[in-house]
Amino acid sequence: MTITFTPSHPIWCAGCGHFGVKNAIVNALATINQPAHETMVLAGIGCSGTIQNNIDSYGYHALHGRVLPTALGVKLANPELMVIAAGGDGDGYAIGAGHLMHTFKRNPSIVYVLMNNGVYGLTKGQRSPTAQQIDPTTERNIDGISLGLSIPGASFLARAYSGAADQLNAVMVAALEHAAAGRGFAFVEVMSPCVTYNDTYAEWSGKVHDVTTADGYDPSDRIAAFSSVYTLAEQGKIPTGLIYQSDAPAYESAWKKPGLAGPARLDVSPAGNRTHYADIMEKYAF
Amino acid sequence: MTIPAKIDDLTIMVAGQGGDGSLTVMNVLSELFGRRGYHLYKSRNVASRIKGGIAAAQMRASIVSRGCTGDQIDLVVAFDQEAVTNVGPDLPPDAVVVFDSSDKPLDRSTLADTIRVIEIPFGRYAVRDLRRDLFKNSMSFGVISQLMNVDQDEAEDCLRQTLRRLPERVLLPNIDSFVDGRKFAMDDAIAAGGYPWHLERVTREKHLMINGNDAVAFGFMAAGGRFFAGYPITPATEIMEWLQKHLPAKGGVAMQAEDELAAVNIALGAAMTGVRTMTATSSPGFSLMAEGIGHAGSAEIPLVIANSQRAGPSTGMPTKPEQSDIDMMIHGGNGEYPRVVLAPGNPGDGFIIGAAATNLAQRIQGPVIIALDQAVAQDARSVTPFDLEAVEPDDAARLTEEDLAAMETYRRYELNPSGVSPWAVPGTKGGMNLVTGNERNEWGLVTTVPAKRREMMDKRAAKIEHVRADLPRGVTGGDPAARIGIVGCGMQSGVIAETAERLNAAGTAVRYLQIRTLWPVLEETADFIRGCDHVYVVEQNSEGQLMHLLNGHGAFGNLRSLKKYDGVPFRCADLVQHIINGEAKAVQGDAA
DSSP states (O other): OOBOOOOOOOOSOTTOTHHHHHHHHHHHHHHTTOOGGGEEEEEOSSGGGGGGGGSSSEEEEOOTTOHHHHHHHHHHHOTTSEEEEEEEHHIIIIITHHHHHHHHHHOOSOEEEEEEOSEETTTTSEEOTTOTTSOTTTOOOOOHHHHHHTSTTOOEEEEEETTOHHHHHHHHHHHHHHHHTTOOOEEEEEEOOBTTTBOOHHHHHHHEEEGGGSTTOOTTOHHHHHHHHHHHHHTTOEEEEEEEEOOOOOHHHHHOOTTOOOGGGOOOOHHHHHHHHHHHHHTTBO | OOOOOEESEEEEEEEEETTSSGGGHHHHHHHHHHHTTOEEEEEEEEOSSSSSSEEEEEEEEESSOOSSOOSSOSEEEESSHHHHHHHGGGSOTTOEEEEEOSSSOOOOTTSOTTSEEEEEOHHHHHHHHHSOGGGHHHHHHHHHHHHTTOOHHHHHHHHHHHTTTSOHHHHHHHHHHHHHHHHHIIIIIIHHHOOSOEEOOOOOOOOEEEEHHHHHHHHHHHTTEEEEEEOOOTTTHHHHHHHHHHSGGGTOEEEEOSSHHHHHHHHHHHHHTTOEEEEEEOHHHHHHHHHHHHHHHHHTOOEEEEEEEEEOSTTOEEEEEOOTTHHHHHHOSSSOOOOEEEOOSSHHHHHHHHHHHHHHHHHHTSEEEEEEEHHHHHOEEEEOOOOGGGOOOOOOSBOOHHHHHTOSBOOTTOOOTTSOOOBOOTTOTTOOOEEOSSOBOTTSOBOOOHHHHHHHHHHHHHHHHHHGGGSOOOEEEEOTTOSEEEEEOGGGHHHHHHHHHHHHHTTOOEEEEEOSEEETTOHHHHHHHHTSSEEEEEESSSSOHHHHHHHTTTOOSOEEEEEOOSSSOOOHHHHHHHHHHHHHHHHHHHHO
16 A cells, blocks of 8 residues: 555644534545545635645645635546535635635536634634624625525535534535535535634524524525525524525536546547647648 | 739738728738738737727738738728828838728828829729628729739639638629729729739648647647636637637637636646646736746646737737736746746747647646747748647656555655656545645645755756756757847747848848747857857847846846837838947947
8 A cells, every 4th residue: 555645633723613624524525435536625725724634635725715716627627526625714705705606606516615714813813704893884794605595506505513513514415415416516604613713602502593494494495595594694693504405507517528538537649639630730721 | 014023022901990891801812822822921900999990900921931021011901091191101112002982082191102092982882883881892802903913713713712601692792892893903003003013923832821829729739738727818818719619529628717816726726637738818817827827836736828928017008019028927926936938939839839838837747838929929820730740748757546556655746856756646546645835845744844945945946957958949040150149039030030131131140049948048048149249139028028037147248139119019121220230339339
């Protein structure tokens, strides 16, 4: 057996919500029997951006805010891989926010785990786009689930809380299954407290509310999902659970050519291609 | 009636308002010149908007293959006054102006008296006789073909070939319009002043008519390139469009991202899986991509980046050529990382360098930048067919599952003398690894240990030495014994070659070097400069970036800067004059 990369122990503070996230990803990979070498975990910048060091898979440390485009590139080039992108609220809702709506819109079959703690931990406590303490007269915080609901291509929107392991594990398994089945972009926002700069365990434990416990909740009903998300928010609650799931065409399937592998596994040898190139060249004959 | 001498070098401009379709007459002329065995160099001069504004297409037809437009315009076909007013002062005394006088007669105030003007109300005739203003293209071709003394059958065949996709009911009035044009020319102009030109007829081997953007994209694909992500930007968009047209048929992906940041990062993600990947942009987009390109250098991800440079700074002049990103391409981005910067001098070279860059990126596992400029990128010219047999995808240090099984340990960033670590792409059993832009140890785990940092920086730098011997060599020409040198790259390539030819013919011995590898600076470049008493460095920017680059690699002290930054390429006549003047000054200086 070749000795290669082995997962290291996380660098996070004791009690950090991210431990629960990492455990849920590891558990979900095992639950769906995902081979480690066919998995790639990509993470952004920040405390959450070290999670790839702690999971048995191929790992990549993305540029700040760019984990989604990078993950999209991996998935398009090799659709056989399970691609998991991870990052924080600064990475996903501030510097990389533009990519999030385009990923909802395209709906590639990747999982995106956004660890939301409302603060920049690694740079020691600055406010993030989801901070509760943002000056209320100038800025209000933003909500990724509502954003996803507003974009037609979105196919899987879930929120979990790292203080509630059972729900987090169930949501993560559902997310990986969604992506593995080629159903599109599985977005999981995990409320994941920062014990050092924004310890919200007590507050969030009282606020999280699983929408799916409501009688007859139908996650394929987008309007009902909107309604319950906004109703709960107005009550000061944080809606959690698998809030919305639908069937929208997955982006990578639009590129798939019958009988051909993904770009990473194509035959590019001259023997199989030169006639084709010669035909192209002939169009320029002068 | 006397027949003038056959013409072997003719520059034509067709101008009108952008969007009025007047430029399509160039396509028929290309067909005609192609059949007669001429080489072509075609450029466009358009404002950056969809319709309106002056649009001009220029074409040089020559028996000898040329890499730039002619010094002067011999024939102007103008559909409005503005074009004539603008170019009038620059026309040679024997120029011919064919003017569409539908609206009003030509104001000749900017034209010399010797210039022959043929006024024909194309638009009006076309509307009167054929009910369509658009037929004026065919009518103007009728006029021009008559002026060049091309017989009707041959000219009509060219028109039919160019318009072959039109339905018969549209084609026929075009033919009628063309015949009318020939009649007008014969009755009005030729009867009065004879034929201004008589075309050559020579045979030449089959060529390609292609621009640099298309050629670079083709070279990339031929070397196994199967993934592209980009964002539209003038004058680079044709690369994306070419690949969108051709990659999917072979299972590849060519996608339009939401911005340049996404484009370069999508490309990085794809490249990590092992597919040969490119992105393309133009100057402002390149600065947006700088972080991603540096990441490819640090994290060791093979990526080709084409930069079709335009005039800057900032939004600059999107449709105008410049070579003002040389510093940025070589030194841009934070920190220091190894990269290769290659500059094709024409579309034929673009194919070769597009393919070479694709293989080099795999071999250094890092960024290879193709430095185009608007002129090389968008000007189309006739080039010899590409040598497809010479292109062979090179998989370099790629590991298979079997390779890995035979290894005791696998470290993604293994230190070795070449600096190139064996590479297992995701999906390969037993090759799991961490890829990061943080400084790291051989396993890919973050480190700031000083000794490890030095090792890793040195390892990455070594990769350039590993491929240095295989980097594209420059093109030299002129008098090999000359003491005066000319150096340039990209859009200057055709200009400096022709300038050297003229200077040598006029008794000033010069030689030239067209640099194709800008970075690293090759020893042959330094040798060329050392071998000359002095060297003119010709470039399209205001700060002399190429000259400073070369000086930084030898403190030569014998470089003379010839710069232009007005959006208009150097003309050979100007360079010849600059160099003759420069030499005269040097002689005076020596005497003093």
